[in-house]
Amino acid sequence: MILEKLxxxxxxLLVLLSVWFFAASMANSPLLPGPExxxxxxxxxxxxxxxxxxxxxxxxRVVISFVSAMILGGLMGVMMGRVKLINRxxxxxxxxxxxxxxxVVIILLYIWFGLVEAAAVAAVIINKMPNVAVTLREGARMxxxxxxxxxxxxxxxxSQKVVxxxxxxxxxxxxxxxxxxxxxxxxxxxVVELLGRSDGVGFQLHLAFQIFDVATILxxxxxxxAVVQMIEWFILQPMEKYATRWQRGDQRD
Numbered sequence: 001m002i003l004e005k006l007x008x009x010x011x012x013l014l015v016l017l018s019v020w021f022f023a024a025s026m027a028n029s030p031l032l033p034g035p036e037x038x039x040x041x042x043x044x045x046x047x048x049x050x051x052x053x054x055x056x057x058x059x060x061r062v063v064i065s066f067v068s069a070m071i072l073g074g075l076m077g078v079m080m081g082r083v084k085l086i087n088r089x090x091x092x093x094x095x096x097x098x099x100x101x102x103x104v105v106i107i108l109l110y111i112w113f114g115l116v117e118a119a120a121v122a123a124v125i126i127n128k129m130p131n132v133a134v135t136l137r138e139g140a141r142m143x144x145x146x147x148x149x150x151x152x153x154x155x156x157x158x159s160q161k162v163v164x165x166x167x168x169x170x171x172x173x174x175x176x177x178x179x180x181x182x183x184x185x186x187x188x189x190x191v192v193e194l195l196g197r198s199d200g201v202g203f204q205l206h207l208a209f210q211i212f213d214v215a216t217i218l219x220x221x222x223x224x225x226a227v228v229q230m231i232e233w234f235i236l237q238p239m240e241k242y243a244t245r246w247q248r249g250d251q252r253d
Contacts, residue, residue: 033215041219050204051223058201059227061189065124066181072125073132074174080133081140097130102188106195115196124188131184132177139173175240179232186228 017035024034033041045051080087080094106123113119143166151165193202201220208216 031212031214033218037215038218038222041213041215042223045216045219045223051220054199054201054204054220055223055227057199058186058189058193058224061121061124061192061200062182062186065121065128065189066185068121069125069128069132069181069185070174070177073129073177074136076129077133077136078140078170081137082143087137094130094133097126098134102127103191106188106192110196117197120192120197123192124185127188128181128185132181135173135177135180136170139170143169175236178236182228182231182236186224190224 021034024032024037042051076090076094080090102123105126106120109119109123109126113122147165147169151161156165189200190202190205193200194206195202197203201224204220205217208214208220
C-alpha cells in the first residue's frame with residue numbers, strides 16, 4: 001500500500017513537471033521559468049546561505065504561532081463546548097474574529113505596536129486561534145455522556161480523564177485543526193513578513209517581486225512547501241498513526 005501510494009505520487013509529480021517544462025518552453029519568457037531555472041535558483045540561494053537562513057526564520061515564526069494558536073484556541077474551544085455560559089459570552093467574539101480579514105489584523109497590529117516581531121507573531125495567532133476554537137468546540141460537544149458517567153462511577157482523577165477520556169475523543173478534531181492550521185499559518189506568516197519584516201521567506205518574495213524575479217519566487221515557495229510536506233510525512237502522520245491505535249484495539253504496553 002505504501003509503495004503504491006509513493007509510486008502514484010512520483011507519477012503525478014513527473015506529469016506535473018512535464019507539463020510545466022512544456023508550458024515554459026512554449027512561453028519562452030522569464031515570467032514563466034522552467035523547472036531547470038527554478039532548480040538553479042534554489043541552488044544559488046542555498047549555496048549563498050540565504051535559503052536556509054530565511055527558511056529557519058519563517059519556520060520559527062510558524063512554530064511559535066502554531067503552538068500558541070493551538071493552545072489558546074484549544075482551551076477556548078473546549079471550554080465553549082463544555083460550558084454553555086462561556087459559549088454564550090464568547091460566541092460573538094469568535095464570530096467577529098472569524099470574519100475579520102487577516103490583512104486587516106496584520107495592518108492594525110503593525111500600526112498600533114510598530115513593525116516588531118511581537119506584532120507579527122500576534123497577528124498570526126489572532127488569525128488562526130478562532131479556527132482552532134471552532135473545531136475543538138465541536139469536538140467537546142461530541143463527548144460521550146456514557147463515558148463521563150463511567151469515569152464518575154470509577155472515580156477517575158483529573159489526569160485520567162484528560163488522558164484516557166477526553167483526549168481520545170478530541171484527537172480527530174485536534175488533527176483537523178492541526179492540518180488546517182499549518183496550511184493557513186504559513187501563508188499568513190509570509191504576508192506578515194512581506195508587509196513588515198526584514199527577513200524570512202516572505203521578505204525574500206517581496207525583494208524578488210520588485211525585480212520580477214519569478215524563478216526566485218518559485219524557488220522559495222517550493223522550498224517552504226517541501227518543508228511543510230516533510231512535517232506532514234515525518235511528524236503528523238506518525239503521530240496520528242501512533243495516537244489512534246486505541247481505536248483499532250491494537251495498543252500495546
